[in-house]
Amino acid sequence: xxxxxxxxxxxxxxxxxxxxxxxxxxxxxxxxxxxxxxxxxxxxxxxxxxxxxxxxxxxxxxxxxxxxxxxxxxxxxxxxxxxxxxxxxxxxxxxxxxxxxxxxxxxxxxxxxxxxxxxxxxxxxxxxxxxxxxxxxxxxxxxxxxxxxxxxxxxxxxxxxxxxxxxxxxxxxxxxxxxxxxxxxxxxxxxxxxxxxxxxxxxxxxxxxxxxxxxxxxxxxxxxxxxxxxxxxxxxxxxxxxxxxxxxxxxxxxxxxxxxxxxxxxxxxxxxxxxxxxxxxxxxxxxxxxxxxxxxxxxxxxxxxxxxxxxxxxxxxxxxxxxxxxxxxxxxxxxxxxxxxxxxxxxxxxxxxxxxxxxxxxxxxxxxxxxxxxxxxxxxxxxxxxxxxxx
Ligand SMILES: NC(=O)c1ccc[n+]([C@@H]2O[C@H](COP(=O)([O-])OP(=O)(O)OC[C@H]3O[C@@H](n4cnc5c(N)ncnc54)[C@H](O)[C@@H]3O)[C@@H](O)[C@H]2O)c1
Ligand SMILES: [Fe+2]
Numbered sequence: 027x028x029x030x031x032x033x034x035x036x037x038x039x040x041x042x043x044x045x046x047x048x049x050x051x052x053x054x055x056x057x058x059x060x061x062x063x064x065x066x067x068x069x070x071x072x073x074x075x076x077x078x079x080x081x082x083x084x085x086x087x088x089x090x091x092x093x094x095x096x097x098x099x100x101x102x103x104x105x106x107x108x109x110x111x112x113x114x115x116x117x118x119x120x121x122x123x124x125x126x127x128x129x130x131x132x133x134x135x136x137x138x139x140x141x142x143x144x145x146x147x148x149x150x151x152x153x154x155x156x157x158x159x160x161x162x163x164x165x166x167x168x169x170x171x172x173x174x175x176x177x178x179x180x181x182x183x184x185x186x187x188x189x190x191x192x193x194x195x196x197x198x199x200x201x202x203x204x205x206x207x208x209x210x211x212x213x214x215x216x217x218x219x220x221x222x223x224x225x226x227x228x229x230x231x232x233x234x235x236x237x238x239x240x241x242x243x244x245x246x247x248x249x250x251x252x253x254x255x256x257x258x259x260x261x262x263x264x265x266x267x268x269x270x271x272x273x274x275x276x277x278x279x280x281x282x283x284x285x286x287x288x289x290x291x292x293x294x295x296x297x298x299x300x301x302x303x304x305x306x307x308x309x310x311x312x313x314x315x316x317x318x319x320x321x322x323x324x325x326x327x328x329x330x331x332x333x334x335x336x337x338x339x340x341x342x343x344x345x346x347x348x349x350x351x352x353x354x355x356x357x358x359x360x361x362x363x364x365x366x367x368x369x370x371x372x373x374x375x376x377x378x379x380x381x382x383x384x385x386x387x388x389x390x391x392x393x394x395x396x397x398x399x400x401x402x403x404x405x406x407x408x409x410x411x412x413x414x415x416x417x
Contacts, residue, residue, distance in 0.1 A: 030213065030273035033281075040182050040288045043209045045281070047273055050172065050212045053082055053124070054089030060168035060207045062122030064092035066115050068135030069127045070099040073174060078215055082126065082172070094118045096138075099127070102196070102305055102312070103134040104189045108148050111138035115167070122168040125206065128227065129178030129312065132171055133186035136204045139167040140186070149190055153200035153390045163203050171206035174215045176266070176279035177227025177313050179234060179287025181209045189306055196306040198390050211284065213276035221267050223311075225363040228263040228279055230313030232256060233297045233320060234286030239338065240331045241293035241394040248292035253341050255285035260342055260359070267363055293394025296323045296386070300408060303385035308374050317365040318372060321356050322411040323395075324349075326403070330396035357416075368414030375412075382408055 034046025044052050057065050065086065073079055074097035086093040096114045099107045115123070115138055125135025141148040143165035151157050171181035180186070186199045219227070239252035258278045265275035300323070301315040324331075332349050339347035344355050366372055383405045386392065392399050410416065 028274060030277055033213070033274065033277040041205050041207065041209060043182070043211055043284070045211045047212060047214045047277070049210050050082065050215060051085070052210060053085050053170075053172070054091055056170050056208045056210060057086065057091055057122065057124065060122055060170055062091070062168055062170070064118065064120045065122045065124045065170070066094055066096055066111075066118060066120040066138070067124040067126055068096050068099065068111055068138060069131045070101070071097050073097070073127050073131065076218065078174070079126065082124070093124070094120070099131050099134040101130050102189050102309055103130045104191055105148065106191060107134050108137050108141065108188055111135070112142045115142045120167070122170065124170045124172065126172040126174065128173070128175035129180045129187070132173060132178065132180035133188065136169055136171070136180065136206065137186035137188055137199050139169045140199065140201055140204050142167060148188065148199060149197055151199045151201060153185060153198040158201045161201055163201070166201065166203045169204070169206040171209045172215065173209070173211060173280065173283070175219055175223065175227040176216055176276065176283040177230040179231060179283040179285070181206060181211065181287075182284040183287035184291075187302075194306050195385065196302045209284075211280050213273050213280050216276045216280060217271050217273065219270065221270060222364065224270060225263070225267045225365060226311050226313035226317060227283070228259060228266065228313070229317035229320070229360075229363070229365060231279070231283040231286040232259045232263075233313070233316040234290045234294070235259070235282070236320070237295040237297055238286070238289035238292045240327060240334060240396050241295055242396055243292060243394070245292040248289040251285045252289035253338055255282045255289060256338065257342055258282040258285070260355075264362055294391040295395035296326065296392070296399060296404070296407070298391040299386040299389040299395065299399065300382070300404075300411070302389050302391070303382045304369065304374055306385070307378050307381065310372050310374065314365065314372060317360060318367070318369055319411050320360070321353060321416055322407055324353055324356065325417055326407050327396045369412045370414070376409070379405065379408060
């Protein structure tokens, strides 16, 4: 056991990060460093009711910043949330965004800062082809991110995932400048996250590292980050779940979450391709959905990832290194964290299978799955995950 206070440092990669317990005290100075005088703090209603948001607003006000609060952000944030946020940004004459919360609030805040001063609709910047080049980069407002979950890594990522209510598709909005200019990663802000959400968000971080590592393509920087991220999650997520007040465990998980989003610049895969439509149609929690899909997708990809799994299992110290050792570990880990084994247990049914398969094949994460995705096998994969049938 170390001391959480030692886990304090400043990083300049992948962006400027002030990491460690108590770092939230730097919020006003951080806003000023990005040129903000009138930040809009974007969060969700659950967090807005907690003391940490009142305290953050007070810190800013005491420093003379013209801060205001916008908290109309739901889990799996919607286009309507983004549009309401843009209206608040304009009405308040704001000059930057403090995106404060879990992935939902971070994604909404980043998207609001990106799109508020563009002439196009947010959905036109979906991560396809070179859509991002349609944006005026100079018009993107500065973003300071403060994560309160350790999972999505959105604080160190370049996308926002927004549900378009018009076609019920979760759209990945991308621009390189959506990467926040400054991140304050203070693990003390995450200690109040309930155990179930700690487990689900932690599994999202694991899914990011795992899918990034398995994605084809020459990107050894990302692969190195991904495998060490998985080691941290293996060693620290159970403690963060079962002993939520342990700031050291929370700190390692917060670091691992950022490692996941840094690594997935390389690409994601079928866990996310399937989890996006399921989340869009059933409003399930993203990390929890990924956690359910994980062993089925591993099995599906087995032929393409065997050698990589051997190296990974060795790094993680899993008995006889190989694919079976890693799959077994995932199954035991999920059980230890209380993650259900089938989609049926999280409220998904077979009534929308056709839509889910079609949406998964079209998801921007599909092309980087190690085994090319085709309709019939993906349907079987979904049906297996629904029924809890692991071949
Ligand atoms: N941008 C990306 O790269 C990326 C990656 C993966 C997922 N996502 C998206 O992120 C969203 C999921 O984010 P999430 O898993 O962080 O959950 P979330 O942001 O939806 O938050 C879940 C719940 O936890 C509460 N909460 C958050 N922090 C808390 C704290 N410290 N104490 C007490 N309660 C707290 C929130 O109020 C909310 O009710 C999804 O919309 C998903 O699509 C984005
Ligand atoms: Fe994810």
